[in-house]
Amino acid sequence: MAQKPSIPKGTRDFGPIEMARRNYIFDTIRSVFRLFGYAPIETPSMENLSTLMGKYGDEGDKLLFKILNSGDYLRGVDPTLLADGGDALHLTPKIAEKGLRYDLTVPFARFVVQHRNELQMPFKRFQIQPVWRADRPQKGRYREFYQCDADVVGSDSLINEIELLQLIDEVFRRLSVRIIIKLNNRKVLSGIAEIIGQPEKITDITVAIDKIDKIGLDAVKAELLERGIPAESIERLSPIITMTGSTEQRLESLAQALAQSPTGMKGIEELREVINATEALGLVAGLELDVSLARGLNYYTGTIIEVKSRDVEIGSITGGGRYDNLTGVFGMPGLSGVGISFGADRIYDVLNALDLYPKEATTGTQVMFTNFGATEAAASMKMLKQMRDAGIRGEIYPDSAKMKKQMSRADALAIPYVAIVGENELAQGKLMLKNMATGEQQLLSVSEAIDAIKA
């Protein structure tokens, strides 16, 4: 007997129950994306490595899955690359031209540049597809996972930010997940760096203050000192990053602290506009200013958004922000946009932890007909067809197995109703409908049964 087969580490099979749950999440996100006027696109799983390499840093380049060229891929390769055990690093680009996408952002940028003449700006797209990373697999980190991104490019208007915050709110309202939306603005971070006299140290400063929740103020101060920020600057920074009070009060304190930085003041103005307009439209979630929020600093240039679950400790479940130069690396500079990405795997974990799946979203087959032999089966199949024509998802047990075996299938698959057509029912042209949750049985006509199942 052959060895039991397996799948590559870091990948997953999804059976019917996981699929129903995941689809509930994806369908919810997709519906809301569409509700807000975002249109779907899909890009190929494989991109040319020239598109992907150099976009995610050296570490990212290593984590790209690379696809071996077809045919005799060694033909024409410089023999020195194969000598002395081979030079994998320099051989790779010669034998692998394609790679699996690492995220949806770079393929989106490539898409925009490639199709620039066909696109209507502002271009609002969403994309829900898997991505692949050759990361070391661990709990909650997979080598194949889905991203759910929505971006609008070609518009500087803060209306886009406001709409994205509404969109986030609507997704989690539909999923019944209580969230807090944290906001910041890169210009505020720049302003802080300016004001404490360290504009060129903005990366060091934000990396350090990003950790304040985890390691506390003293450790952040120590780290800043280590990174070469003078003690005096750190003292000026402390009150800013430890501000308390309502978001409005903190914005006010921040405005006083950053009064001398036009960049910082612009960031505060943007935050105010976004927060006020979004709140005026009515949100379920709370909006919270978080000046320690940095997220991919080198990428974002304006609003920065991060979403956390109020009830499950799991880190960020959605994030995004505004960027100025999505497509510059592909020769199309100056395209501004703002986008968000839902973390489907973490949202799945949150819904599992809180058991938030509505019954109707995860019910597969609604009715199973039993099978007592050819005559009964033929009559059952006619009734089943009527039920399906009425939109009910149903099946018939294909063999006339023992009743107990048939019922145990309905049980195992959590099918809520079983329809029994035996000799008696057949004679009356009816069926016995068993509610599997209550055990209750009723002799019904097909149309009565349809009503009962739909009720």
Next chain:
Amino acid sequence: MAQKPSIPKGTRDFGPIEMARRNYIFDTIRSVFRLFGYAPIETPSMENLSTLMGKYGDEGDKLLFKILNSGDYLRGVDPTLLADGGDALHLTPKIAEKGLRYDLTVPFARFVVQHRNELQMPFKRFQIQPVWRADRPQKGRYREFYQCDADVVGSDSLINEIELLQLIDEVFRRLSVRIIIKLNNRKVLSGIAEIIGQPEKITDITVAIDKIDKIGLDAVKAELLERGIPAESIERLSPIITMTGSTEQRLESLAQALAQSPTGMKGIEELREVINATEALGLVAGLELDVSLARGLNYYTGTIIEVKSRDVEIGSITGGGRYDNLTGVFGMPGLSGVGISFGADRIYDVLNALDLYPKEATTGTQVMFTNFGATEAAASMKMLKQMRDAGIRGEIYPDSAKMKKQMSRADALAIPYVAIVGENELAQGKLMLKNMATGEQQLLSVSEAIDAIKA
């Protein structure tokens, strides 16, 4: 300026219009799969090459996309494999352990074996996912494309065949594609080979007669002669493969011709039962016996199914059949099943050729609010929120650009309604709703506008 980026040959980007059309097809197939009690699964894009290799013949092995191992993949490789320009054929298994799936059947078989203890038999699953083949790209043939498969394993009952035929009929009824469903049975083909005295030549015989529609009887006869079938056998074969009349008449003639072959008679009995029961349930499509239908002969063991469009010449758009030994290669012998696969790309071509997309399935955003500046935009966003709460997909033009530019966006994106909130409308708390198809404008309250858009 960087070179304009591109995608690997044989792959495709899908923009919003193609996505809407493709999703209409996938959603239709998915709904009908669920209506018939099939449950979704998904398997990883990459499988271990030990799972994939040797399952598709030598040619298939070459067409597998192989993924280069991560890190220093040459470490420990036998240096002789790198000597003298290298030995790609034998090097590959040392430097690539994973490959992209080539179809959904082998991953499904692997899934069934791996999860055998968790599965409820009969196991009815569907799977809609992309597959990859390093084929030479040409018109209509891609290196990444979707398959849409439904299979039931663990049951020999012909009810499964009958249900799959109903399922096929329902999918194409919903898509408004007129089809003919061709049926055959591998046992009939075996019976024919027996009756003409050439049971061991069944493959040669079926490969030849499979071509009768394309090359005609004389050419088929010549080919059979060439393949070593005696002239006498060929003469006995001719009347069988050129039978005319209704399906019932041809089954009758076939029964006379194959009377001496128990296997052949069993095949005829199965065909009769499947055809009669399916027709008794009422089909939109026609069922047609086609004894020249072979499709993957070495795989199928009973019913063979193929679907063609009545109105577009494009080959098979769906196919499938019964098999006896899906999982034997993974050490789990004797698992019988029957399955079908919808050819999404060809169905897409058929729908495009006949322009069969319903308007509501391909309408994205339903309403666009114009933008005349901050005050009007704020009021518009309130109205837009009400519309979205009522389930209408809408957007607001994010910038207060020239009216002409804003309207041209709605036009280009085929958004059916534009909502205009200017000074006058603002004063009245109303909006001007423009029907983009008729040019008609109406001053309406938000709730009136919601009714108008939904109507």
